[in-house]
Amino acid sequence: MTEIPTTCVAAVYSEIEPEPQLKDIEKFMCDHGADPVLDVSSEDLESRVEAIIRELRRVLKDSFLEGEMEMFLNSVMSLILIVPEDKLNRPVLNFSEAIVNANLPEKYGPMKIRVLTNLIYVVPEHANTEKYRILIDLIKCARNHRCINTVSVGINQVKLWVKEWNVSIEQIQELYRNMHEAYAAIGDSCIINSINDPNVFLMDHLLLLEPVKMLEGENIHNLLKIFVFSRLQDYLEFYSKQKPFIESSGVKHERNLTKMRLLTFILIAESQKELTFDAIEKEMQISADDIESFIIEAVRTKMIRCKMDHLARKVIIDNTEQRSFTKQHWISLKEKLEAWKFNLTMINSHFHTLAN
Template identity: 35%
Template sequence: MQGPAVFIDLTLEDQAQELRKYFKSLGAEISQEKSTKGIEDDLHKIIGVCDVCFKDGDPNEIDAILNSIVSIMVSIPLDRGENIILAFCEKLTKAPDIPLARVCLQSLWRLFNNLEPSSPLRYHVYYHLVQVAKQSGQVGDVFYGVDQLKSQFAQCPPSSEQMQKLYRVLHDVLKDTNSELSSKVMIELLGTYTDANASVAREDAMKCIVTALADPNTFLLDPLLSLKPVRFLEGELIHDLLSVFVSEKLPAYMKFYKEHKEFVNSQIGLNHEQNMKKMRLLTFMQLAESNPEMTFEQLQAELQISENEVEPFIIEVLKTKLVRARLDQANRKVHISSTMHRTFGIPQWQQLRDLLGEWKTNLNTVQDGMVKVAQAQVELTRKQKAAY
């Protein structure tokens, strides 16, 4: 999808005139004559009517025409080319169907990759690329991670405001197809705010929380509480709900839901059954931190499930790889080997420090033992030589 623009063996002015003639033949309101104001004015006129080829046009022919326009655009100095770029991108976001959207996406990729890496215009092209990719069902070809996104603009980073705008459109594009990546994008968005402007990010912060709670694969929610825009929501119901998911067990969520059903179901649009499923997993993780062994009866009470649901639930937990455990069906118990922590605060850092300290002590003991073995081997060899 990142093919180069095709350069035709004609002057830019002649190429523009050929395009004018072509669009005129399709019924566009454009003169066939070159502009007396220069190639930039030609481009403005051509781009203004280029979408006429979308009507009953052959995708291959349309691709060739759009590529011709791209070839002219990247062949001239674009010091004043922002309006030209934006006009072209806006036209291509109006592709009427999926096949044409894919053609437009290819053209935008050519434009993006033929602009200098240091060009600030690349941002505008990429922003529209994301929108066209949604129309064509090819978002995964355009965006597959925040690190990849940042590398695209390494030589000319967009402003904070531009990145916020881009993150918002990416979140909107991804929320229905890749909730995990959508959640990461929103967290990255909130990270762009400072103490000075965090208070204006209320809507973004709420979207971030809702996306993270709704994502069936996001369980480590504690980092959200440290984000500046999220801290500004303290005292509001959305922040209270997030706190429940961060550190409370299922009964706390059930109490919250009983008191705020309308808020959960309608105002923020979460699914209660999915919330319960996630809270059961989080509750089990928390129990597993301090209980290396749990009975089926204990799990029934803590998770509010029936006897027949215990084993299927444990199997689902094991699939997430959040917990390593073994089912003891004969004794109706679950033996825990390890679990991911729901939160990672001072107690967890202290526990990690203790584990590393113990590991270091054990390594020193092994090292001392190896030294003694080596010394004994040397002494034995010396004695054997002396005996001969």
């Protein structure tokens, strides 16, 4: 790959004269896939900048390393800011749109977001319409690349901007709809990856994540709660009602059955020291011939320690992990720690009495 010229990677607030920087960027773009007939003959700065922006789609490819692309885009941004303010609207919005529409792999998302965040801060303070549209594009990037967690702008800042930019009710609705979709995209992915991972059995922490909270009430969130709290039969009832959703969501029904059988076994074992083979066969909906291999697989998860008594046809539970840690579990832990502290205090007092 051709090295990016020094003038092309200048900071957003470039002190380099626009003409040499324009020529360097134009040459660089032609070297990296821009149309050879790129119209750079105009003496009008705005026209030349717009010609550069139109050709970005040919240049923004995954052959570019993210760092190189970010420096290049910041250099283009510095040129845009030289355009007279009364002509700035179109190049700014076209540049923002070009970044959103650049067909790049998911890993380029955080880089896109950083560039667009810079753009919001450097366009003129009174350019409220432009700032709002850039913010929408930024959130769309976060949705498309599933990286809303990399956005450095918090919800409180967004609320301040909405007020400062005098955003309409319709625009606020559009903004929050896009934010919801961006959170849903990462929440969806987070849940699906965890359910599909054969080594992940504890998922209650996902319910505390903000992107996952945004999905409450939707099928994917209901499915997650089944994997956190419920039994095999609950999953089967959900599947019977939501079969199209399961088949289109990226999770696999057969793998779900395997994991839910193991999670159901662990849940039952939390409160029982012994389980008969008949109970396991009924609850896990497996044949008697499959019980031994099922128990072996359960032990392999390291979520449970148990042993089989073939003569008595039962499983003896030694220890299990908690599938979920609820408020009641925290209360119980607090009570145990307080009792432990009290006992230590009493022991210390007895030692002190004996020592004297």
